[in-house]
Amino acid sequence: MIYLTLFLEFFKMGLFTFGGGYAMIPLIEETVLKYGWLETVGFSEMLGVCESTPGPVAINMATYIGSVQGGFLGSIVATVGVVLPSFIIILLIAAVLKNFTDHPIFKGFVRGVQPVVIGLILSTGVILFAKALGYVSLTEFNPDWISVIILGLLIGIYWLALKVFKKKLSAIQLILISAGLGLGVCGAQALIV
Amino acid sequence: MLELFWTFFKIGLFTFGGGYAMIAQVKETIVEKKQWMTEDELVQMLAIAESTPGPIAINMATYVGYKRKGVLGSALATCGVVLPSLVIIYVISLFLDAFMRFQPVAWAFTGIKCAVAFLILRAGYGLFKKLPRKVLPMSMFVVVMGIMLALELFSVSFSSVFLILAGGLIGIVVYGIMGAKKGAVK
Incomplete structure (x- = not known):
């Protein structure tokens, strides 16, 4: 049953995400691949939408996948699932276990989880980067020149803003710029070919 | 009560880019404007x-809601912060498929x-820079990277x-138990 699956999978993700929304991306990607969710609109496209709309990225992703898989009820079930572990744990800490977060065992756990989460996020970034450039599998690589050009321009703009104008572009600014670059580069190619 | 819901609703609606961007908003609204908690409490909560x-x-x-009005308050604050996302993304999800055909x-x-x-690379790198330059965290990081990339390469x-x-x-084991023992010896 899709509602139960959505709820349980997102509950699990809420429970095992340490360090905010980006830490959830590797877990969500695994789950999406496992069940074959998000077929027409892909994972990267969904991430782009979730990062450029308001609200916590984790909630946006849960709502989106829930809606695609189970309509309005699905989006509510997935969102409640991802929120519930946080809600219960924080309530417990605020109400009962006041000094829980100072306990050496808990602190040790958090310190041990930290390098793993960073490794998960960076490896996801590297893999998405490679896929955008045309990586398919160990034996297959179809260079996607359009994406190579867009990425080159994007990194160039980012670097320029950082070094020359001393401004770090925000996620939403980068997404808007990249959408413009996509329109420009793909449009130019369509005109030429 | 309603104020709690409404305040977090606005925070949810006007925060772009996830939780870290929200910290600044919470500081401005909850600490400076509403004075629901002090700066010290905010740091502890973070x-x-x-x-x-x-x-x-x-x-x-959840934390702010509970501190203000107990369990019901925490439920209202959480619903408030989630609701804008839920509505906006739900509407987008209805049209995105059709939209992509253009x-x-x-x-x-x-x-x-x-x-x-x-x-994602930028976020990961930002976190990596903060990781202590010590043998254990670094080797754990390298092992995880290695495992994840190998899994991807061999599609496992x-x-x-x-x-x-x-x-x-x-x-x-390393920080909790052994760390506690070291503390006890001292």
């Missing part, structure tokens, strides 16, 4: 929100895909929940 599982925004809303939209998303990869699926739990276990 430490709890970041070291417990789940989205940071949800952790903060050529220009598909073109724009070719670009957005690149930005998403770049953003494996739940990274196990990696997170293993990391936590190593942390408990």
Whole structure:
């Protein structure tokens, strides 16, 4: 049953995400691949939408996948699932276990989880980067020149803003710029070919 | 009560870019304008929100809500912060498929895909810079990177929940138990 699956999978993700929304991306990607969710609109496209709309990225992703898989009820079930572990744990800490977060065992756990989460996020970034450039599998690589050009321009703009104008572009600014670059580069190619 | 809901609703509506962007908003609204908590309480709450599982925004809303009005308050604050996302994304999800059939939209998303990869790399690198330059965390990081890339290359699926739990276990043994013993000797 899709509602139960959505709820349980997102509950699990809420429970095992340490360090905010980006830490959830590797877990969500695994789950999406496992069940074959998000077929027409892909994972990267969904991430782009979730990062450029308001609200916590984790909630946006849960709502989106829930809606695609189970309509309005699905989006509510997935969102409640991802929120519930946080809600219960924080309530417990605020109400009962006041000094829980100072306990050496808990602190040790958090310190041990930290390098793993960073490794998960960076490896996801590297893999998405490679896929955008045309990586398919160990034996297959179809260079996607359009994406190579867009990425080159994007990194160039980012670097320029950082070094020359001393401004770090925000996620939403980068997404808007990249959408413009996509329109420009793909449009130019369509005109030429 | 309603004020709690409404305040977090606005925070949810006007925060772009996830939990960390929300911290600034919470500081401005909750500490400076409403004076629901002091700066010290905010720092303590952030430490709890970041070291417990789940989205940071949800952790903060639940915590502030509980401190103000108990369990009901925490439920209202959490609903408030979630609701804008839920409505906006639900509406988008209804149209995105149809929308993607327009050529220009598909073109724009070719670009957005690149930005998403770049953003995740940037976030990961930012966190990596803060990781202590010590043997254990560094080697754990390298092992996780190695495992994840190898899994991808050989298209093996494996739940990274196990990696997170293993990391936590190593942390408990090394920092929790052995660290406590060292403290006891001193």
